[in-house]
Amino acid sequence: MNTRAYSSLMIIGIKSTLVYFKDFILSSVLYLLSFLFIIFIWNAVYISEHATTIGGFSLPQIDAYFIVVGIISMLMNTSNDNILEEDIQEGNIAGKLIKPINYAASVFTESTSNTLITAVPVIIIALTIAILALHITVSSTTLLVFIAELAMGYILIGIIQFIIGSFSIYTTTIDGFSSLVMTMIAFLGGGIMPLNFFPLWARGIVGALPFQLFLYVPSATLNGAISGTQIYNYLVLYVAWLAVISGLGFIWWGRVKRNLTAVGG
């Protein structure tokens, strides 16, 4: 494996990201603010309910849940779809496919360099503040499991976004498709409300999908809502979905490459 090539790509990705660093900081603030609104909404719901728990969550627990979900959802935006769409639409993909590095790996490297320099520092700082402010007790094992879940979830969402991006060869833009898939993931992954709030029949459907692995499972792990055997089962689910989505992605990408036509000229 040509590690030098990937490390050079990483540095280029970091430099490209730093060009828009100001933009990223402002956008992160606004992004995290949008999750604050969800907390306001649920606080209003709890106040009107005059109840101490809803769906097994107390008010502090639901606040903690959404704060953690809001922070870790920054990892969900890998930009693999945008990179791939641009390469296909602009015709750059032809030149990149003939280079002696794996194209999919290079896309991941480019988007990960962006994530490392932007989302990761913000997540670390924001989570630390959240854990201290909300008095969340976290053992070292829980923290390790949480980080492993985030890493596997990141790879999984990255593959899904890569597949979305590859649809660019069949359409003029993936924008609408991309944002709608992410909306579905946010909704069915526990980004709008904990999955416990879903009716029983819906929970069955949601349980069969991988979306819960991105937001609900890591947040519930950190907050202590799931533990012991449940965590073990979820970890197995992570590995299983990674194998399935990677396999599907590999077959699909092979098909897409065969159908690629260069841009005219």
Add this chain to the structure above:
Amino acid sequence: MEEPIISVKNVVKKYKTFEHSDSKRFPASLFRKKIMKTAVKGVSFSIRRGEIVALLGRNGSGKSTIIKMLTGILYPNKGNISVMGLNPWDDRAKLAYNIGVVLGAHGQLYWNLPAIDTFEFIKSVYRIDDGEYDKRLKRLIEMLSLEKVYKKPVRTMSLGEQMKCNFVASILHSPKLIFLDEPTIGVDLPSKNALKEAVLDTRERYNSTFLLTTHIVEDIEIADRVLIMDKGKKVFDGSRKKLNGMFGNYRRVELAFGNGKIPELKSYGRIISSKGGVVRMEVSVRALKEKRFINLLASRNVLDYRVSEAGLSHVLSKLYGKLEGKRQVGEDE
């Protein structure tokens, strides 16, 4: 005397850009510094109705910036611009009905649709009469040999075909003034010739005015006048003949000698190359007419010879060289 169709007076355009950090140390090397660059530095010129003017210059000389200010796309920092008596920025919408612009190969063409869809789009936007549209389109399609092309999706066309279709889309509404920004970049020779013919034909029929920017010398052979820009400044404004004679009147001479015996030739002119019995030289027109040179050509030693124009590329090389020399001694900043 008729007002010029384009009048540019002391126009300046600046923009901000970024430069890579000089530091090789981490993390300083990851950052860049902001700088202001002046793309156009106090340029003035005018163009009369019906002229074909070529705006020539190297990459980054400010040619495209000038076109974009003339069409109201960019706002000048200083100076005055008048196009057809209108301010291009303030009266852009009014001006746009009377101008055509070609910016790049497929610029305004719908990428996934056949070019005919873009032509019909133009017809709707500019409210072109049906009969007039059919007549004009037919003539342009024939002139540019687009019969087999204009119903294909643009994304499947070659660069030359895209440029020709782009040209058609820009003049379908019979604009009085047409701007062509680097219209022959990456275009094959037959397509280039077809475009040049179309420009001349349009000027002849409608007395249209053309301003074309290019860095390719051969493109200016249809131009009545040449403006040359270098590093944001105008360095020449005149006819091709005047440009050609800028550094004296010279001709390229190619002499093929038999028996490999090449006589002394330095006294006739400058030797460019000498290989395999063939000598290429640059000779002044005056020296060409001298008896001794005529005798040389007539000598048994010379098997064959060819005399051609020195070429504008040669003139431009000398001009740019002269400008670089001036810049190095600080004369030109």
Add this chain to the structure above:
Amino acid sequence: MGRYTENARYFLICQKYAWKDWFVYRLQGAIWVALSLMSTVVTYAGITIIYNVSSGIPGWNYLQLLLLSTSSNMVMSLVWFFINPWSIVNKMRIGKLDPYLIRPFGKMTCVLSGVPGALSLIAGALSSAGIVAYVIFRLGIGPLLSIPYVLMLLMGTAALTMIFLAVTVISYIFMRSAQFSRSVFNLGESAGAYPIAIYGIGFQVFFSLLLPIGFAYYYPSEILFGKLGVSFILVDVLALAIAIVSSYAIFNRLIKEYESGGG
């Protein structure tokens, strides 16, 4: 009036060819339109679940909140339909906005017409409009209130579209990226689906005066349900008119900073 009808005419011509261009890939085009219905489904499901597990937001019953959320979804889907900040900023960065700016129409019209938004979201907007109509019918609200309501929503759409276009140009000028603009959009989207009064006075002022989603659909909803007097319609319309005029002026000033590309 002639100038406005000409601009509208040009916009419609561009829409015709944008849809034609988009539907070149017919099956995918149809799938995207169908998928955009998801935004309405998610909104509907979210509100329904909240009211299944609790009594919801104080002062708002299920149908009222459903109307507010789907009105918000309708307006924001329409805004996304008109504007794609990524596309606009990318074109501005590399000078590909130039071919659109040479058309004989207003600059804002040229940009909105030449660079279409997410066309598929029209389906989301229409399906949300369907739910809005259903709720109005269920609640027995007559035309005297519902017609001004719809007009305020449309005016709100126009105001937000122009504001977001100005924000997109700001995003280009200062950051050469659309991320900031998109974040502002998302902020409006996430906050606007629920009564802005629950976010506290500071946010309520922000969402009324700076990013007027309040005037676009929240206050009109309150008028519809009798929480605000009918006379507030005039205030709402005036506020939106001011937003439209000022964002137009800001856009025309900011577009002077466009630097194109190359040359």
